[in-house]
Amino acid sequence: xxxxxxxxxxxxxxxxxxxxxxxxxxxxxxxxxxxxxxxxxxxxxxxxxxxxxxxxxxxxxxxxxxxxxxxxxxxxxxxxxxxxxxxxxxxxxxxxxxxxxxxxxxxxxxxxxxxxxxxxxxxxxxxxxxxxxxxxxxxxxxxxxxxxxxxxxxxxxxxxxxxxxxxxxxxxxxxxxxxxxxxxxxxxxxxxxxxxxxxxxxxxxxxxxxxxxxxxxxxxxxxxxxxxxxxxxxxxxxxxxxxxxxxxxxxxxxxxxxxxxxxxxxxxxxxxxxxxxxxxxxxxxxxxxxxxxxxxxxxxxxxxxxxxxxxxxxxxxxxxxxxxxxxxxxxxxxxxxxxxxxxxxxxxxxxxxxxxxxxxxxxxxxxxxxxxxxxxxxxxxxxxxxxxxxxxxxxxxxxxxxxxxxx
Amino acid sequence: xxxxxxxxxxxxxxxxxxxxxxxxxxxxxxxxxxxxxxxxxxxxxxxxxxxxxxxxxxxxxxxxxxxxxxxxxxxxxxxxxxxxxxxxxxxxxxxxxxxxxxxxxxxxxxxxxxxxxxxxxxxxxxxxxxxxxxxxxxxxxxxxxxxxxxxxxxxxxxxxxxxxxxxxxxxxxxxxxxxxxxxxxxxxxxxxxxxxxxxxxxxxxxxxxxxxxxxxxxxxxxxxxxxxxxxxxxxxxxxxxxxxxxxxxxxxxxxxxxxxxxxxxxxxxxxxxxxxxxxxxxxxxxxxxxxxxxxxxxxxxxxxxxxxxxxxxxxxxxxxxxxxxxxxxxxxxxxxxxxxxxxxxxxxxxxxxxxxxxxxxxxxxxxxxxxxxxxxxxxxxxxxxxxxxxxxxxxxxxxxxxxxxxx
Numbered sequence: 043x044x045x046x047x048x049x050x051x052x053x054x055x056x057x058x059x060x061x062x063x064x065x066x067x068x069x070x071x072x073x074x075x076x077x078x079x080x081x082x083x084x085x086x087x088x089x090x091x092x093x094x095x096x097x098x099x100x101x102x103x104x105x106x107x108x109x110x111x112x113x114x115x116x117x118x119x120x121x122x123x124x125x126x127x128x129x130x131x132x133x134x135x136x137x138x139x140x141x142x143x144x145x146x147x148x149x150x151x152x153x154x155x156x157x158x159x160x161x162x163x164x165x166x167x168x169x170x171x172x173x174x175x176x177x178x179x180x181x182x183x184x185x186x187x188x189x190x191x192x193x194x195x196x197x198x199x200x201x202x203x204x205x206x207x208x209x210x211x212x213x214x215x216x217x218x219x220x221x222x223x224x225x226x227x228x229x230x231x232x233x234x235x236x237x238x239x240x241x242x243x244x245x246x247x248x249x250x251x252x253x254x255x256x257x258x259x260x261x262x263x264x265x266x267x268x269x270x271x272x273x274x275x276x277x278x279x280x281x282x283x284x285x286x287x288x289x290x291x292x293x294x295x296x297x298x299x300x301x302x303x304x305x306x307x308x309x310x311x312x313x314x315x316x317x318x319x320x321x322x323x324x325x326x327x328x329x330x331x332x333x334x335x336x337x338x339x340x341x342x343x344x345x346x347x348x349x350x351x352x353x354x355x356x357x358x359x360x361x362x363x364x365x366x367x368x369x370x371x372x373x374x375x376x377x378x379x380x381x382x383x384x385x386x387x388x389x390x391x392x393x394x395x396x397x398x399x400x401x402x403x404x405x406x407x408x409x410x411x412x413x414x415x416x417x418x419x420x421x422x423x424x425x426x427x428x429x430x431x432x433x434x435x436x437x438x439x440x441x442x443x444x445x446x447x448x449x
Numbered sequence: 450x451x452x453x454x455x456x457x458x459x460x461x462x463x464x465x466x467x468x469x470x471x472x473x474x475x476x477x478x479x480x481x482x483x484x485x486x487x488x489x490x491x492x493x494x495x496x497x498x499x500x501x502x503x504x505x506x507x508x509x510x511x512x513x514x515x516x517x518x519x520x521x522x523x524x525x526x527x528x529x530x531x532x533x534x535x536x537x538x539x540x541x542x543x544x545x546x547x548x549x550x551x552x553x554x555x556x557x558x559x560x561x562x563x564x565x566x567x568x569x570x571x572x573x574x575x576x577x578x579x580x581x582x583x584x585x586x587x588x589x590x591x592x593x594x595x596x597x598x599x600x601x602x603x604x605x606x607x608x609x610x611x612x613x614x615x616x617x618x619x620x621x622x623x624x625x626x627x628x629x630x631x632x633x634x635x636x637x638x639x640x641x642x643x644x645x646x647x648x649x650x651x652x653x654x655x656x657x658x659x660x661x662x663x664x665x666x667x668x669x670x671x672x673x674x675x676x677x678x679x680x681x682x683x684x685x686x687x688x689x690x691x692x693x694x695x696x697x698x699x700x701x702x703x704x705x706x707x708x709x710x711x712x713x714x715x716x717x718x719x720x721x722x723x724x725x726x727x728x729x730x731x732x733x734x735x736x737x738x739x740x741x742x743x744x745x746x747x748x749x750x751x752x753x754x755x756x757x758x759x760x761x762x763x764x765x766x767x768x769x770x771x772x773x774x775x776x777x778x779x780x781x782x783x784x785x786x787x788x789x790x791x792x793x794x795x796x797x798x799x800x801x802x803x804x805x806x807x808x809x810x811x812x813x814x815x816x817x818x819x820x821x822x823x824x825x826x827x828x829x830x831x832x833x834x835x836x837x838x839x840x841x842x843x844x845x846x847x848x849x850x851x852x853x854x855x856x
Binding site for chain 2: 092124269348349360363373375397398436446
């Protein structure tokens, strides 16, 4: 597996465009479009929130029922959530416009929105944006990069990742982009993530590969514990790499999953580290848990603890809050058996042995916690299972961003 | 039922004292003692965190096995959690000292600690504090008030409540004090709460009364979703009111429960409103839910949502976040049926009807949300159950307090 440059246009046959449609923001792009020259197998995972945004409903239907997909239209600024039948109508209007311009079926057009809940989309501007983008579509890496910039809301940087692997002697590429920031606590999928690949793979195998990797990637990140109404992850596979089509769980399928996992994990970590107001990526590794389920619950409990997140912001080795968060997770364990370590580029330090603090150097601990990627490792000594969760610190800027997000 | 002045010394036969033992803070009291002239029936509820502080272990044993209790010794500054056998030994040392000074059995002395996790208590100072307090015990209301001040950590004010009711023709009093602030998300009980009553009631009925009221009071508040290692609620009943002893669920029991509920709710709301850094008490009422369990989960999901709490801080009627938090709670409902209102001393306003925003005035909404007690009411239109949860806004000061709590 080889890491390569680029995002959604890294794979063969995928084009992208972006434009400033004036939906909410001034002086920046706020719409993106992904287009494949060939029809694509499509798979998706979506928010488990009972309150689902209109684009989530639209896309779920397409992923389930359409023979193929060929375009994705995304806007930032307005989420098109809690917008009733009017909002769902705007999904259809967007798809219809795209369908006419690109000469593809209406049910091959996926849509996605991110931003404020409850406002209606300015559909005239959306359609004008689609028209502008349809003329600018290009397969170069810059177009993909610009698309990643256009879908940001409170993100501070664009998020892309791509890899190459060989399947049945053919080079295939998987690339993707995503946006995250606030209301990030994905359950079955994350905010907005778009993956493209030129691999030839059946729709069923694509969905299975996506679902299996989402569990250990997007579903393990949290910025604030709030599961959005819009979480969407879509994968489009156009088959242009010419590999023998994956139709079953063979060796090629495993290789494809590994590559897809790499891209999804890279994007998920970028989202966690760029959580609203965040100054650090906070990684929590739980090892030797009694079961995988326990390990997942324990690691997520720590990564979502407000007190722990505030301590990470303060570079404070406040291990009591971590033990406390393990303790209230609902998982049974022996607290007098737990070891805890902090680790970062600045080193690794044992903090607790068998539930009690060792005589560690606070200075050394602060040095380790002052890096912008820090890891807490909890050894439960209960079994063989492990899990890793990703989050970020809780900062003044999270409050600043969210106390007046709408204004 | 009549609301009266005072706290733990409001009921007949209860005395209190406080002292500056120099455990962590400078220039303030940090230890409190409650003493009853008569042996008391005792009941308690404690944290469900797997990581239990030493005083929790000590008190659970007493509540379960002792014939009676007669004193409670509390310190602020150090939590005596994650302190191993040494920490548990300090509970015994404290009880022994108190036992000798007050001439009561060692297993009639309850202890409680709040503060930093992981540090050992300075047991010499604790014992010196007990000695000082044993000489200052008094039944006046000021002593109770000073005890409520002494147990604070990051609380900004002391918390007391008391009521009088009549049982079998006799006036009985229930009074209490508590402290909260951070790491507040009680499960079966809250941080530290001490209730005293001169009612005559059996230990079994006292425990039943406490457990039944805790569910709808302390267990419905949350400051930050972090369930502490030290949560403790104790009730001492010394029988001095001379009412016919409550031994079964009769009318007197119901009256006693109502009075106990009043005191517990009052203290719980004080804790929520004085959450770390809070500027407002945030109340969430869920009405017409399909079941009580659903109503509890829905109201807690909103009251713990970081995004909603930040919006409350900003006086922003960001109702999308509330619908979103209802949606990810795990409870099934029809989002296109939900009505939502904001209410405070400044008025009541409908915001959403049937899942979509009505044409409300943002100015009016901001006015309502600018009070220091604000309520969100969600009408689910699914059934007849309701629940109320209490929390607070998420502010810059929460971060400030917790990014360097230990320093």
